[in-house]
Amino acid sequence: MNPLWLSKGYYASSEILGLLPPKLQVWLSSFGRSIFMEQFVKHVPKPTALPDSSLKVSAWGLNFRSSLMNSAGMFKNGEGYDVIEALGAGGYIGGTSTTNWRRGNEKLCIKLPSIILPKSKMAVNWLGLPNLGDGVLAKQSFTANKKSDCPIGWSVMRSPDFNESQGVQLLIESLWLYHEHPQIDFIEINESCPNVKNGGGSIIPRLQLISDKFANLRRRNLPLIVKLSNDLTPDIVKELIPHLIRLGFDGVNLGNTSTMYNNYSHKLMDSERDLFDYFTNQFGGGVSGTMLKQSSLALCRAAAEEVEKLKPNHEFHIIRSGGINSAQDLIESSQNGVTLNQWYTGFFENFNKDGYSVYHKLYADLLCLNKQRK
Numbered sequence: 004m005n006p007l008w009l010s011k012g013y014y015a016s017s018e019i020l021g022l023l024p025p026k027l028q029v030w031l032s033s034f035g036r037s038i039f040m041e042q043f044v045k046h047v048p049k050p051t052a053l054p055d056s057s058l059k060v061s062a063w064g065l066n067f068r069s070s071l072m073n074s075a076g077m078f079k080n081g082e083g084y085d086v087i088e089a090l091g092a093g094g095y096i097g098g099t100s101t102t103n104w105r106r107g108n109e110k111l112c113i114k115l116p117s118i119i120l121p122k123s124k125m126a127v128n129w130l131g132l133p134n135l136g137d138g139v140l141a142k143q144s145f146t147a148n149k150k151s152d153c154p155i156g157w158s159v160m161r162s163p164d165f166n167e168s169q170g171v172q173l174l175i176e177s178l179w180l181y182h183e184h185p186q187i188d189f190i191e192i193n194e195s196c197p198n199v200k201n202g203g204g205s206i207i208p209r210l211q212l213i214s215d216k217f218a219n220l221r222r223r224n225l226p227l228i229v230k231l232s233n234d235l236t237p238d239i240v241k242e243l244i245p246h247l248i249r250l251g252f253d254g255v256n257l258g259n260t261s262t263m264y265n266n267y268s269h270k271l272m273d274s275e276r277d278l279f280d281y282f283t284n285q286f287g288g289g290v291s292g293t294m295l296k297q298s299s300l301a302l303c304r305a306a307a308e309e310v311e312k313l314k315p316n317h318e319f320h321i322i323r324s325g326g327i328n329s330a331q332d333l334i335e336s337s338q339n340g341v342t343l344n345q346w347y348t349g350f351f352e353n354f355n356k357d358g359y360s361v362y363h364k365l366y367a368d369l370l371c372l373n374k375q376r377k
């Protein structure tokens with residue numbers, strides 16, 4: 004079935020679905036999401052025209068058609084490259100994967116719980132890192148048709164099923180597996196997933212180990228980015244940046260979903276608040292979408308100021324993820340020192356509106372805004 008019809012059907016019926024008991028809404032949304040994603044990755048559209056060459060971005064010796072790509076978690080097992088490439092995305096990222104196969108979360112007989120709140124332009128998910136495991140994923144081919152201007156990134160993290168020190172060792176082994184993968188151009192280490200039980204442990208010693216046993220020993224150009232949480236404060240980001248640079252990492256992504264539910268509940272559209280409260284009380288999960296716009300921008304700005312001050316000897320780039328859903332966001336990103344942008348919730352919101360022209364339409368808006376600014 005055409006995934007666009009599924010999307011339109013779901014959004015169109017969201018008013019009626021909102022009248023159902025919240026548990027049933029979560030079940031329908033979670034089940035609907037799985038069906039939709041199965042179809043979405045199967046339906047490779049005819050390639051759209053490539054974006055204007057003025058939108059190209061070069062970073063770490065890689066060429067991206069534009070500064071915008073999907074964010075991690077959209078294609079957990081590395082599906083969908085051909086779809087994303089045909090849409091005209093600037094790049095692609097798969098994962099997050101872990102060393103071991105993970106089923107993902109299930110509660111109240113609901114597998115991989117997630118909801119979207121279309122009127123508030125938000126989503127909440129408690130998926131729990133379902134993936135086939137690095138042993139399988141590091142052997143797969145992403146595509147038979149890789150394009151040099153649509154690089155492939157891979158997101159990987161320390162599995163929460165092991166204690167911290169064993170988990171880091173296993174993560175390093177996985178990094179070497181992906182290092183040997185000829186199609187992977189950059190790696191993102193997810194240091195920010197809210198949907199797993201184990202505590203965070205201490206990030207700097209962990210990154211030090213990854214630096215000693217992987218980052219400093221890489222035998223090819225394979226940029227290594229660390230993805231942090233959008234719930235950090237600008238001061239903490241400023242404290243972390245010098246460590247990331249010193250340890251040889253090549254960039255930071257700000258950032259992942261938020262668990263600061265109290266910041267959002269009162270800002271949601273009235274008709275979606277009960278579902279949000281039900282979901283966050285029953286499952287927890289990470290909040291994504293438009294309300295992360297300001298925090299992701301403020302954190303990126305803080306990171307960029309620190310990088311500017313430190314003037315590293317190697318290329319260190321800032322990637323923004325959180326609340327991006329328009330051309331104006333990309334402009335604000337570039338004005339605040341961001342090199343690359345990633346979107347998830349905003350992508351599907353725009354896909355529902357613009358269908359398979361989703362990137363094309365955003366690029367047209369961006370060119371228009373760029374012209375007006377000149």
Ligand SMILES: Cc1cc2nc3c(=O)[nH]c(=O)nc-3n(C[C@H](O)[C@H](O)[C@H](O)COP(=O)(O)O)c2cc1C
Pocket residue numbers: 074075076077098099117126127128130132158193196230258259260290291292293295324325326327345346347348349350
């Ligand atoms: C359903 C869903 C699953 C996600 N899974 C992952 C993941 O596996 N790894 C990760 O780093 N981020 C994951 N994220 C977070 C996104 O990559 C992104 O950082 C976050 O949603 C903020 O961006 P957005 O506001 O554009 O959605 C997920 C987000 C959603 C909505």
